[in-house]
Structures are given as structure tokens and as C-alpha cells.
Amino acid sequence: MTKIKELIGTVCFILITCIALAQTGKIKGKVTQRDHEDVQAATVSIPKLKKSVKSTISGAYELTDIPYGTWELEVRFVGFHTLKKMITLNSDSLEQHIELSEKSNTDLDEVVVSGTMKEVSKLESSVPVEVYTSKFFKANPTPSLFDALQNINGVRPQLNCNVCSTGDIHINGLEGPYTMILIDGMPIVSGLSTVYGLSGIPQSLIDRVEIVKGPASTLYGSEAVGGLINIITKRPENAPLLSLDAFGTTWGEISADVAAKFNVGKKAQSLLGINYFNYQHPIDNNNDNFTDITLQHRISIFNKWNFERKDNRIFSLAGRYVYEDRWGGEMNWGKKYRGGDEVYGESIYTSRWEFFGTYQLPIKEKILFQFSTNGHNQNSVYGNIPYLADQYIGFGQFTWFKTLGRHDLLTGLTYRYTNYDDNTPATASAGNIALNKPTQTHLPGLFLQDEITLNGNNKLLLGVRYDYNSIHGSILTPRLNYKWNSVDKNNVLRLSIGNGYRVANVFTEDHAALTGAREVVFMHALKPETSWNGNINFVKKIDAGTTFIGLDATAFYTYFTNKIIPNYDKDPNKIIYDNINGHAVSSGVSLNIDVVFANGLKILAGATAMDVYNTEEGKRSGQMFTEKFTAVWNIGYTFKGIGLTADYTGNLYGPMRLPLLSATDPRREYSPWWSIQNIQLTKHLGKKIEIYGGVKNLLNWTPNKGNPFIIARTNDPFDKKVQFGTDGQAMVTADNPYGLTFDPSYVYGPNQGIRGFLGFRYHLFK
Structure with a gap:
């Protein structure tokens, strides 16, 4: 008799679980940053279910058809720490507001690629890499990236002529020819363009700038003697x-x-x-x-x-x-x-x-x-x-x-x-x-x-x-x-x-x-x-x-x-x-x-x-x-x-x-x-x-x-x-x-x- 009761209990539990899993609801809310400003285009996802959405202009998001249960919610946005949070859905709708914290320029979790040619966090990189996001450059708007680098420690845009205002980039006191300029990892800016081609890179398209100080010739060859700047x-x-x-x-x-x-x-x-x-x-x-x-x-x-x-x-x-x-x-x-x-x-x-x-x-x-x-x-x-x-x-x-x-x-x-x-x-x-x-x-x-x-x-x-x-x-x-x-x-x-x-x-x-x-x-x-x-x-x-x-x-x-x-x-x-x-x-x-x-x-x-x-x-x-x-x-x-x-x-x-x-x-x-x-x-x-x-x-x-x-x-x-x-x-x-x-x-x-x-x-x- 006891075994029959245990069997009935097990069957009931399975049935209840199946019914619960069959039920679905939605998770909604807003994504903001510390000063309560709405974050647009943040990725909100439940990785295990392979479901994701982008936050709207007002920071709003809504994930639908989510089975009842406990799930890990993940929120990502460029320039901010990735947030992971366990949430439990047991009703038709769950309201979950997210507040992201902005990364700093010394943040160890920032993703970099310049030091080892692969995406790793600054913590995991064996090569020291400095990262400056597009928001950093907005604090002092300039007509070109050449001028924008003036507020980075150890990096100086050097004018070479009082008449035509051409110049190059110095890293740790070394002249411009010792600095390699990359765009998306490609050696685009070199030779003639180290003097004449540093202007004209649209800042609205820049996600971040990575800087490696010191020789990088092992990966990037000639010119990367003093360091490199990867746009x-x-x-x-x-x-x-x-x-x-x-x-x-x-x-x-x-x-x-x-x-x-x-x-x-x-x-x-x-x-x-x-x-x-x-x-x-x-x-x-x-x-x-x-x-x-x-x-x-x-x-x-x-x-x-x-x-x-x-x-x-x-x-x-x-x-x-x-x-x-x-x-x-x-x-x-x-x-x-x-x-x-x-x-x-x-x-x-x-x-x-x-x-x-x-x-x-x-x-x-x-x-x-x-x-x-x-x-x-x-x-x-x-x-x-x-x-x-x-x-x-x-x-x-x-x-x-x-x-x-x-x-x-x-x-x-x-x-x-x-x-x-x-x-x-x-x-x-x-x-x-x-x-x-x-x-x-x-x-x-x-x-x-x-x-x-x-x-x-x-x-x-x-x-x-x-x-x-x-x-x-x-x-x-x-x-x-x-x-x-x-x-x-x-x-x-x-x-x-x-x-x-x-x-x-x-x-x-x-x-x-x-x-x-x-x-x-x-x-x-x-x-x-x-x-x-x-x-x-x-x-x-x-x-x-x-x-x-x-x-x-x-x-x-x-x-x-x-x-x-x-x-x-x-x-x-x-x-x-x-x-x-x-x-x-x-x-x-x-x-x-x-x-x-x-x-x-x-x-x-x-x-x-x-x-x-x-x-x-x-x-x-x-x-x-x-x-x-x-x-x-x-x-x-x-x-x-x-x-x-x-x-x-x-x-x-x-x-x-x-x-x-x-x-x-x-x-x-x-x-x-x-x-x-x-x-x-x-x-x-x-x-x-x-x-x-x-x-x-x-x-x-x-x-x-x-x-x-x-x-x-x-x-x-x-x-x-x-x-x-x-x-x-x-x-x-x-x-x-x-x-x-x-x-x-x-x-x-x-x-x-x-x-x-x-x-x-x-x-x-x-």
C-alpha cells in the first residue's frame, strides 16, 4: 500500500511539473544606468532558452513565451558591466527592472583584442591594453581622432609644421613613425598616412580605441616599435x-x-x-x-x-x-x-x-x-x-x-x-x-x-x-x-x-x-x-x-x-x-x-x-x-x-x-x-x-x-x-x-x- 501511495505521489508531481512547464508568461521591465537614464539597444536574454530582445528608446524590454521556472537573466550593453541575475517566473507576467553600471577605463572586465589578436577581458590579457570608449571622447569633442588623443596619458598628437599643421602620434616620447595605427586590427594607417591620413575617421563610428604601449612587432611587424593604436x-x-x-x-x-x-x-x-x-x-x-x-x-x-x-x-x-x-x-x-x-x-x-x-x-x-x-x-x-x-x-x-x-x-x-x-x-x-x-x-x-x-x-x-x-x-x-x-x-x-x-x-x-x-x-x-x-x-x-x-x-x-x-x-x-x-x-x-x-x-x-x-x-x-x-x-x-x-x-x-x-x-x-x-x-x-x-x-x-x-x-x-x-x-x-x-x-x-x-x-x- 505504501508503494502505491509513493507511485501516485510521484505521478502527481510529474503531472504538476509538466503542467507548470507547459505554462508560459512574460518578463518585462526597463534597463537604466546609475543616474536612471534609459539605456537603448541593450541586449536582454535568457541564454538557456536562447531568447533575447533589444531594449527600446525608453529602455523598455519584454521577453514572451517564457516557461514558468527559475532562469538566469543576462543583460549586455557596450561600455557597461554585463549583469546576470536569477529570476523566478510563476505567473503570467513578471516585472524586472535592470540597472547597469558603467565600466571604467581601468576596468578589468573590458573586452580587448589588440594585445593577443583575440577577444579577451583586460583581466585575462597577458599584454597590458588601455581601452577608451566613444563616451570618453565626447567629453572634449574634436574634428578628428588625431586631436581627440590629446587627453590620453602618455599619448601626444605632435604638430610637425607651423604652416600646414600636419602631425603624428607620440607614445611615451617616441615619434610618430614608431606608432602603428590600426582600424579593426588592420594596418591601414602607415607610411604616407602617418603624416597625412590620421584625420577623417568618423568618430560616430568608433566603438572604442585600444592602446598598447611598447613593442608589438611580434604580432604586427614593422612600425609597432613604440606601440599601437587600434581603432x-x-x-x-x-x-x-x-x-x-x-x-x-x-x-x-x-x-x-x-x-x-x-x-x-x-x-x-x-x-x-x-x-x-x-x-x-x-x-x-x-x-x-x-x-x-x-x-x-x-x-x-x-x-x-x-x-x-x-x-x-x-x-x-x-x-x-x-x-x-x-x-x-x-x-x-x-x-x-x-x-x-x-x-x-x-x-x-x-x-x-x-x-x-x-x-x-x-x-x-x-x-x-x-x-x-x-x-x-x-x-x-x-x-x-x-x-x-x-x-x-x-x-x-x-x-x-x-x-x-x-x-x-x-x-x-x-x-x-x-x-x-x-x-x-x-x-x-x-x-x-x-x-x-x-x-x-x-x-x-x-x-x-x-x-x-x-x-x-x-x-x-x-x-x-x-x-x-x-x-x-x-x-x-x-x-x-x-x-x-x-x-x-x-x-x-x-x-x-x-x-x-x-x-x-x-x-x-x-x-x-x-x-x-x-x-x-x-x-x-x-x-x-x-x-x-x-x-x-x-x-x-x-x-x-x-x-x-x-x-x-x-x-x-x-x-x-x-x-x-x-x-x-x-x-x-x-x-x-x-x-x-x-x-x-x-x-x-x-x-x-x-x-x-x-x-x-x-x-x-x-x-x-x-x-x-x-x-x-x-x-x-x-x-x-x-x-x-x-x-x-x-x-x-x-x-x-x-x-x-x-x-x-x-x-x-x-x-x-x-x-x-x-x-x-x-x-x-x-x-x-x-x-x-x-x-x-x-x-x-x-x-x-x-x-x-x-x-x-x-x-x-x-x-x-x-x-x-x-x-x-x-x-x-x-x-x-x-x-x-x-x-x-x-x-x-x-x-x-x-x-x-x-x-x-x-x-x-x-x-x-x-x-x-x-x-x-x-x-x-x-
Whole structure:
């Protein structure tokens, strides 16, 4: 009898369970962030049931046909911590509101790809990677990514010419040619574009920017000696249907970013972005008869496609076209004077196209084929000196990801082809300088990486790369990384040592070689530069009640051999290029502090102290255009009651050595301490519109302060009245009391004073 009762009870339980499972309901609610602002396009899912929806404009979501029971609810949104929560549904409807917390820039859970070429959290990455989301750059809106990087610790946009305002990116004091710029992991920005192509990347399409400081040549090859900057664009499925960001300044600058998403069929999504910048108002506040900043007219079009494939295999394509017309010079310059010696102007026409993509092979193993190709046409004149150049680069790479026990393996096979041609001695025939001979470089390579998980707290990464340069021969670049994290994962220590190399092309990298103000001299055939780098990085996360504190400290040391340093001092009429007969060193320490308070106050600050010098024939000298100290800050506060956010951003730079033309040159040999500071207010109007405005360069700082002049001999830019001695030096005369020649290379900071700005943003989601 007892057994019969047990059987009946079991049957009843099964029947009740089946009835319960047959019943379904819905889960609904809103997704917000800490200040109760609605979060649009967040992914709300129950992974076990493979059900998911996107939150609406108002942050609302609704999951339907959910069986009664207990399930894990997961909410994801870019820039915020993933929330996982157990919920129980036992009625027709369950209301569940979700509040997401924003990630900080030192967050250990942030996803990165640049350090090891695969998506991992910052915690799991054996290589230290800094991540800056698109929201970070909105605190100080700029017309280009080049300008936006000024508020990142250890990274400095360096202007290389007072007249045409071209520049490059310095990392830890190393010049622009040592920094590799990637778009979605592809080496797009290189060669000519390190000087001319950094502008025109639509910021509305940027998801985040990842920065690796120190050599990354083992994975990325030449140019990644000082570090790399990887610009990750948005995935179409995560982007709004339409977004617009436009602003203008009191100087007459107009900048606009427009992006739109659309579907083609059920398996293709596309993201289209247009960037436009226009400045056509010559200003001469320092009264030297030269434009203070360069006039520019630029348009850039970017298009990215993602295709859905079986088993979620990757297939994406993207392309970009940039055209820019910029000029600077004497205030009365016009296009009729282009290339002549009557009125001085520097006029640059840039036309550039790029195409790149990623395709995962339809096989069981994870093998990716990545490719990129770009063409760059440069039509420039510097006074009466023309610089005409064409560059074409093709790149292909196979990568194979394989996990074997504790070994996470990555193997890559690469090939890069570069065709470069210009009208300078760089591409002239050795036997006949009048005969043009374009440079063609073939660079096949092979790399292998093994990331070994020793245990839950320790990882070891071993890597090696072999390249064969068709001009310079074999190049080997190894690296070793070690990572330790505490049990609570709030402390991470990383040690790394690695080798880097760079094959130099002076005429695509050093604008001073093109200005026409000095003669370019090569003492010998340039050899590839090599470097060894050591890094110690420590990251600590502190949860102090309702306050989050993140610390990120790094000590670095890089030792160069065969370094190429332009010599401005030996002859004021020449720039002499040669591999140094000695060594060069870049060393220092940096610290980032990230503090987030519960009341909405956020502080991100950083400082770097460094010593960059070269030693040749026993003589040590500091590197030009390199500061010993730099600091940045980004302080934001949201007034929740009125929906207003205030952002105060700025940077501070220590003195740097500058090129003087003679012993009687009255300009400062070292720059002073200088700072650019900005303030911005942003007001949210509903869910779709933001109005923002503020003041840039609050201190009204410009480099001419404390100097009698910045550009030498602006009254005689073609040196028609300069008298030269038998030694080739400019002579001191009544018309030339300092014995100078025309030279715009004395530049270390932007020459644009205080200005106001006003703009608006519009975002339309489903």
C-alpha cells in the first residue's frame, strides 16, 4: 500500500511539473544606468532558452513565451558591466527592472583584442591594453581622432609644421613613425598616412580605441616599435539606426559626423558614416603675416558590412575614402600662387582609399583570413618645392586559433606589399638621380604565439615572429609576457620583454624633410632600427563602498640600436639623416587613476615621467620635441535633477628641446610648461537629442607667448635677402640681425587660442 501511495505521489508531481512547464508568461521591465537614464539597444536574454530582445528608446524590454521556472537573466550593453541575475517566473507576467553600471577605463572586465589578436577581458590579457570608449571622447569633442588623443596619458598628437599643421602620434616620447595605427586590427594607417591620413575617421563610428604601449612587432611587424593604436569601429547590429553629431566654433570651424544603419535582406547589415570638416577663415593673431592654423576642407566616407553565416562564422567588409584640401601660409596667398616663389604657401591635396575585411574559413578549425589594401595620392607644394607621391599597400594574413589543454595557440602567416613613388631623391636611381625608380617592398612573415595557463592565477605568453624584408633581409622579433592576478581578481601584475624593429622611409614620415626650408642629406644607406623593451605593469581595483577606484601603473624601458635621428643642429640649412653610432633610450613611469563616485562624479587622471635620449660617441643628448613630464585629466559630473553633465578636461606638458638655427637665434631653446584646458556642458533633451557647448583652451595659451616669433624669417620665406658665408651659414646682416633662414620647424603645440563651441547630437534607435 505504501508503494502505491509513493507511485501516485510521484505521478502527481510529474503531472504538476509538466503542467507548470507547459505554462508560459512574460518578463518585462526597463534597463537604466546609475543616474536612471534609459539605456537603448541593450541586449536582454535568457541564454538557456536562447531568447533575447533589444531594449527600446525608453529602455523598455519584454521577453514572451517564457516557461514558468527559475532562469538566469543576462543583460549586455557596450561600455557597461554585463549583469546576470536569477529570476523566478510563476505567473503570467513578471516585472524586472535592470540597472547597469558603467565600466571604467581601468576596468578589468573590458573586452580587448589588440594585445593577443583575440577577444579577451583586460583581466585575462597577458599584454597590458588601455581601452577608451566613444563616451570618453565626447567629453572634449574634436574634428578628428588625431586631436581627440590629446587627453590620453602618455599619448601626444605632435604638430610637425607651423604652416600646414600636419602631425603624428607620440607614445611615451617616441615619434610618430614608431606608432602603428590600426582600424579593426588592420594596418591601414602607415607610411604616407602617418603624416597625412590620421584625420577623417568618423568618430560616430568608433566603438572604442585600444592602446598598447611598447613593442608589438611580434604580432604586427614593422612600425609597432613604440606601440599601437587600434581603432575598433562599431558593429552594425550595435549601432543606432541614425546618428548625427555636429558642432561649430567661434573661429568658424564646422565639423559633422553622420552615421546610418540599414539591413539588406535577412543576413546582411551595413553601417554608413560620413565625416565632414571645413575651416576657411584665415586668422593671424600673432601678427607674423602667416595663418595661425591651416585652412582645411575634408570629407571622409566609411562603409562597413557584416554578414550572418552558419555557426556564427565571421565575415565583414569595410571601406573608406578621404579627400582633403588644406593650405597655410602668408595671409594673401591664393591658389594662383601655388608652386611659385612670389607668395609663400603650403598647399596639400590628399586623396586616399582603403578596403579591408575578415573572413572565417568554413571549416571546423578557427582560421581567419584578413586583408587590407589602400592607395594614397599626395599632391603638395611647400613654397616653390613640389612633393608628389603615390603609395599602394596590400596586406594579407591567415591566423589559426587552437586550444590544446592549457596552451592557447595562435599561428599567423602574413604578406605585405608596398609600392612607393615620389619626386624626391628617395626614389631616384642610384646611378642617375634624374631617373625615377619607385620603391617596391615585399614583406612575408610568420608568427607563433603560445599563451600557457599555468593555473587560475598565472599565465605565460611566448611569441616569436620572422619577417623577410626584400631590401633588408631576415628580421626576428621574440617576446615574453607573464601575468599574475590575485584570487579576488582585483590585482593584476604583468611583466613583459620584447623586441621591435622598424624599416624607415624618411620622406613619408618626417614633414620637416619636405618643407623646402632645408636640404635633406643622407650620410649612408639607412639600416632597420631595432629595439628591446621591458615593461612592468600593475593594476589594482578597489571597491570602497559605493566608490570605485582603479589604479594602473607602468614602468617602461626601451633600448634602441641603429636609431635614425634627424640632425637639425649641424647645419641650419640641412637635415642630416643617419643611423646613430651608439644607442638611444626611452624610459619612464606612468600612472592612471580612475575614480567613480556614487553621486555621479567621475575622475580620470594620469601622469607620465620619462627620459628619452640618445648616446653617440660617448655624448648624451635629449631627444628633440620630447617632454620629460606630461599629465592629463578628465573630470565629469552629472546633475541628475536637471539632466546636465559638466566635463573639465586638460593636459599639462613639461619643457622639450626645440631646433634653433644659430647661436644668435632669439627663440627659446626649450619650450615652457604649457597646458590646454577645456570645459563642456551637455544637456539631454528627451531620449534622442543632446545639446553641448563650452570653451576650448581656457587659458588662451599659444606657443608664441614668450617668444619674439615662432616661424623664422616670415618676411622673407624664400630666403631671397639672406646672405650666406663660405661655410654655408646664414650671415648676420642689417636685414637679418640673427643670421636666420626661413624655417617653420620650431613647433611643439597648437597655435589656436581660446574659442567657444556649440553642437548637438541626435540618436535614433529602433
